[in-house]
């Protein structure tokens with residue numbers, strides 16, 4: 001591996017290790033019951049805030065949900081699913097959601113300027129992916145969800161923020177993977193145009 005004395009610390013990472021984390025990461029839908037150590041989660045949250053952000057707005061906000069908040073979100077989701085799909089579907093969801101080990105709510109600060117808003121949301125998405133990759137490098141999987149509960153008008157209050165000030169980027173579930181799903185991507189040639 002090449003190195004340069006004037007490179008900033010951490011500039012050179014093992015390319016194979018970086019590729020393994022990026023290419024190997026998958027959205028995890030089934031978790032083992034153990035709650036990952038807080039140190040790992042804090043390291044991932046700390047890395048999240050190093051995402052690029054135009055005008056240095058640092059628009060991301062993260063909330064690490066404790067048991068009471070998790071319970072309130074699950075209760076709200078039960079109402080949402082009951083309305084849409086009926087009580088049996090809601091009961092199934094409640095059972096499944098009650099087994100999810102770790103919960104983070106990621107939001108983006110609201111801006112009145114539409115361009116700023118778009119760029120801030122993009123920055124928040126980069127931050128969430130930083131978080132996902134650092135967790136993955138530590139053996140912890142994540143699911144980024146924007147399901148119905150996150151769009152319910154009561155979600156903001158349940159998750160502890162004001163909807164005029166912040167909007168949801170994702171409800172992020174984390175834990176050790178029970179199963180790592182397979183995924184496909186189109187070949188690079190399908191999505192790349194080399195311009196003259």
Ligand SMILES: Cc1cc2nc3c(=O)[nH]c(=O)nc-3n(C[C@H](O)[C@H](O)[C@H](O)COP(=O)(O)O)c2cc1C
Pocket residue numbers: 025026027028144145146147170183
């Ligand atoms: C903005 C955003 C929202 C997402 N919301 C959901 C969701 O609500 N439910 C879900 O199952 N997956 C959700 N995902 C995860 C995608 O389904 C997943 O990334 C995709 O299937 C590709 O799989 P991979 O992450 O394993 O490569 C979301 C991903 C992004 C970027």
